[in-house]
Amino acid sequence: MEAAATLAHARRRMIATTGIVLAVVIFFAIVANQALVASMLIAVFGTARDPVFPTPLLDLTPQHIAIVIVSSALTIAVGLPLGIWVTRESGRDFRDVVSAGVDFGQVFPPIAVLAVMFSAWGLGPAPAILALFLYGLFPVVSGTVAGLEAVPPEVIDAARGMGMGNWRILFVVELPLAMGVMLAGIRTSVIVNVGTATVAAATGAGGLGLPIFTGISTENIGYVVEGAVTVSVLALLFDGAIAVLAMWLAPESSLD
Amino acid sequence: MISLEHVTKRYGDRMAVDDLSIEIDDGDVAVLIGPSGCGKTTTLRMINRLIEPTSGRILIDGTDAATLKPEELRQHIGYAIQSVGLFPHLTVAENIATVPKLLGWKTARIVSRCEELLALVGLDPAQYSRKYPRQLSGGEAQRVGVARALAADPPILLMDEPFGAVDPLNRDRLQGEFLRIQRDLKKTVVFVTHDVDEAIRLADKIALMRDGHLEQYDSPEQLLDHPETKFVHDFVGADAALKRLGRVRVDSVMRTGQATVRADQPDAIEAACASESRFVYLVDADGVLVGWIDSRVLDRGTPAAEAATRVDWRQAAVRPDGSLKEALARMLALGYRSLPVVAAGGRLLGHVTLSDVEKTMEGGDAHLADHTDNEAGSIGGGGE
Ligand SMILES: Nc1ncnc2c1ncn2[C@@H]1O[C@H](COP(=O)(O)OP(=O)(O)O)[C@@H](O)[C@H]1O
Numbered sequence: 339m340e341a342a343a344t345l346a347h348a349r350r351r352m353i354a355t356t357g358i359v360l361a362v363v364i365f366f367a368i369v370a371n372q373a374l375v376a377s378m379l380i381a382v383f384g385t386a387r388d389p390v391f392p393t394p395l396l397d398l399t400p401q402h403i404a405i406v407i408v409s410s411a412l413t414i415a416v417g418l419p420l421g422i423w424v425t426r427e428s429g430r431d432f433r434d435v436v437s438a439g440v441d442f443g444q445v446f447p448p449i450a451v452l453a454v455m456f457s458a459w460g461l462g463p464a465p466a467i468l469a470l471f472l473y474g475l476f477p478v479v480s481g482t483v484a485g486l487e488a489v490p491p492e493v494i495d496a497a498r499g500m501g502m503g504n505w506r507i508l509f510v511v512e513l514p515l516a517m518g519v520m521l522a523g524i525r526t527s528v529i530v531n532v533g534t535a536t537v538a539a540a541t542g543a544g545g546l547g548l549p550i551f552t553g554i555s556t557e558n559i560g561y562v563v564e565g566a567v568t569v570s571v572l573a574l575l576f577d578g579a580i581a582v583l584a585m586w587l588a589p590e591s592s593l594d
Numbered sequence: 595m596i597s598l599e600h601v602t603k604r605y606g607d608r609m610a611v612d613d614l615s616i617e618i619d620d621g622d623v624a625v626l627i628g629p630s631g632c633g634k635t636t637t638l639r640m641i642n643r644l645i646e647p648t649s650g651r652i653l654i655d656g657t658d659a660a661t662l663k664p665e666e667l668r669q670h671i672g673y674a675i676q677s678v679g680l681f682p683h684l685t686v687a688e689n690i691a692t693v694p695k696l697l698g699w700k701t702a703r704i705v706s707r708c709e710e711l712l713a714l715v716g717l718d719p720a721q722y723s724r725k726y727p728r729q730l731s732g733g734e735a736q737r738v739g740v741a742r743a744l745a746a747d748p749p750i751l752l753m754d755e756p757f758g759a760v761d762p763l764n765r766d767r768l769q770g771e772f773l774r775i776q777r778d779l780k781k782t783v784v785f786v787t788h789d790v791d792e793a794i795r796l797a798d799k800i801a802l803m804r805d806g807h808l809e810q811y812d813s814p815e816q817l818l819d820h821p822e823t824k825f826v827h828d829f830v831g832a833d834a835a836l837k838r839l840g841r842v843r844v845d846s847v848m849r850t851g852q853a854t855v856r857a858d859q860p861d862a863i864e865a866a867c868a869s870e871s872r873f874v875y876l877v878d879a880d881g882v883l884v885g886w887i888d889s890r891v892l893d894r895g896t897p898a899a900e901a902a903t904r905v906d907w908r909q910a911a912v913r914p915d916g917s918l919k920e921a922l923a924r925m926l927a928l929g930y931r932s933l934p935v936v937a938a939g940g941r942l943l944g945h946v947t948l949s950d951v952e953k954t955m956e957g958g959d960a961h962l963a964d965h966t967d968n969e970a971g972s973i974g975g976g977g978e
Pocket residue numbers: 605608609610611628629630631632633634635636637
C-alpha cells in the first residue's frame with residue numbers, strides 16, 4: 339500500500355518535472371524569437387506606434403533573472419540561518435525582534451529603499467538587489483520559524499533522549515520535517531521578487547522593468563504589455579520550478 | 595545499579611524533586627508513581643540528564659552521571675515516552691535504527707537487529723519495517739517506541755508512562771508483553787506511571803512520591819500490606835487483596851485437560867452432550883477457540899444445535915500472561931464463573947475459574963499451577 343503511494347508520487351513527480359522543463363524551453367524559444375514577439379505585439383496593437391521595445395527580450399529576460407536569482411539567493415542565505423537561529427536556545431530571545439525587523443522590511447516600500455540606496459551607491463544593480471533582498475526576507479524567515487516551531491516537541495525530546503546532539507537533531511529531524519513550510523515561504527518570496535524586480539530598471543539595472551517604465555513614460559502600451567506579460571510568465575515558471583523542487587526535497591512521508 | 599543520592603531539583607522556589615534517595619538493582623523494574631506533578635518525570639529525566647539536578651548525585655554502576663558526556667550517556671540508556679515521539683519522516687525500521695546508527699553499527703547488523711526487535715515486540719518485520727509512523731495504530735506505535743528504545747541493547751531503560759495513551763485492553767496486553775520481554779532481557783527499568791494497578795503488576799519495587807519527596811520505596815507486596823503513611827494507604831486504596839491479583843499471572847492458576855470437541859465435526863453436539871463435565875469447549879481444526887456448550891442447557895431439552903455459544907476468543911478469553919485481576923474483571927463483566935485461556939492466535943490452552951481466583955485472593959501466594967481439572971475428562975480431538 340505504501341509502496342503504491344510511493345510509486346504514484348514518483349510518477350507525479352516525473353510528470354511535473356517534465357512539464358516544467360518543457361515550459362521553460364518553450365518560454366525561451368519564444369523569448370529568443372524577436373520576430374515572433376514583434377508579430378504578436380503588432381497583431382494586437384497595430385503599427386501606428388512601434389509596439390516592440392527596441393532592446394530584445396533575449397537581453398532583458400536574463401538580466402531580470404540574474405537580479406532575481408542574486409537577490410533571492412541572498413534572501414535565502416540570510417533568511418534561513420536567521421529563522422533557524424531564533425528557534426535555537428541561543429537566539430530565542432531575539433525571535434520577536436527579528437520577526438518585527440523582517441516584518442518592517444516587507445511593509446517598507448522597496449521603491450523607497452531603492453531611492454535611499456541610489457543616493458548612496460548610484461546607478462547599477464546593487465541598490466535594487468539590496469531592496470529586493472530586504473523585501474523578500476519576511477516570508478523566508480517566517481516560513482522557517484513556522485516550520486521549525488511546528489515540529490512536535492515530543493519528537494525532539496525523543497531525539498535528545500536517544501543521545502542525538504543539537505546539530506544532528508537540526509539536520510536529521512527538524513529541517514526535514516520543516517522543509518515543506520520552509521519551501522512555501524521561499525516560494526512566496528521568490529514569486530513576489532520576480533514581480534518586484536521590475537523596479538531595478540529605475541536605477542539603470544535593466545531587466546523587464548525597462549519596457550514597462552519606458553512604456554509608461556512614452557504612453558506606449560505595447561512596451562508595457564511586452565514587459566508585464568513576460569514578467570508574469572517568468573513568475574509562473576519560478577513558481578512551478580520551486581514546486582517541483584519541493585516534490586524532490588520534501589520527505590516522502592508528507593504525502594497522503 | 596542506579597543510585598540516586600539526595601537528588602533535588604528546584605524551579606524558582608518550587609521543589610520539583612526534594613532530597614530523593616533510591617537505589618535500583620540491576621535487572622529490577624522500579625516504578626515511580628504518585629499524583630500528577632509529584633516529580634516523577636523530572637526524576638526520570640535527571641537519570642539521562644535531560645534535566646540537570648540542582649543538587650545531589652546520580653550514580654550509574656558507581657559512576658557519577660554528571661561526569662559523562664550527556665549524548666554518550668543517553669546512547670546507552672533506552673528512552674520511551676508516552677507520546678512516543680517517533681520520527682514522522684522516517685520508516686519504522688529507520689526509527690529503530692536511530693541509536694545503532696549513532697553508535698556506528700554496520701548496515702547489515704542494523705537491519706537484522708531491527709527485524710529481531712520488531713519480532714520481539716510482536717510486529718511482523720516484513721509487514722511493518724517500511725511503514726511510516728502515521729500508518730500505525732496507537733498500540734503499534736508504542737511497540738515501535740519500545741523497540742527503538744531497546745535497539746542498541748542498553749542495560750537501562752527509562753519509560754515515562756509508555757502505555758498511558760493506549761486503550762485499556764491494549765494496555766493490558768502491552769503490560770503482559772513488557773513482562774515477557776523483561777523476563778528475557780532483564781533490563782534495569784525505571785518506569786513512570788500514575789496507574790496503581792500498572793505499578794503493582796509490573797514493579798519489583800515501587801517508589802511512591804508526593805510533592806517531590808519519597809513517601810515509601812518498597813516491593814508491591816510491602817506497599818500493599820504495610821503502607822507506612824496514611825498517604826500511601828489512601829493512594830494504593832483499600833482493596834489491597836484485589837490489587838494483589840494484578841501480580842498473579844493467569845497461567846499460575848490455569849486448569850488444563852478441559853473437555854474439548856472439534857466444532858467442525860458433525861457429531862460435535864452429541865459428543866458434547868455425552869461429556870461428563872458441564873462446559874465443553876468448541877475449537878476449530880487449529881485448536882482455536884470458537885465457543886462452548888453448557889450441558890445444563892442441554893438437560894433442559896434445548897435442541898443441540900442451539901445450545902452452542904459461539905464466541906470471539908478476543909472478547910471472551912484471557913491470555914496465560916494476563917493478570918488474575920484482569921481475568922476477574924472479565925468474568926464479572928461477562929457474568930461467567932470461568933473463562934477460557936488462549937494463546938496468541940486464539941488456540942485454547944485451558945481455563946481459569948472464579949473459585950480459583952477467590953482462593954488466590956484469600957490465600958495470598960497460592961500456587962495452583964499444576965492442577966488439572968479432574969472432573970472433566972478430555973474427549974474428542976483438539977485440546978492439549
Ligand atoms: N521546566 C519547569 N519549570 C518549572 N516548573 C516545572 C518544570 N518542569 C516541571 N515543573 C514542576 O515540577 C513539578 C514536577 O513535575 P513533573 O516531574 O513533570 O511531575 P509528574 O511527572 O510527576 O507529573 C510540577 O509541579 C511541575 O509543575
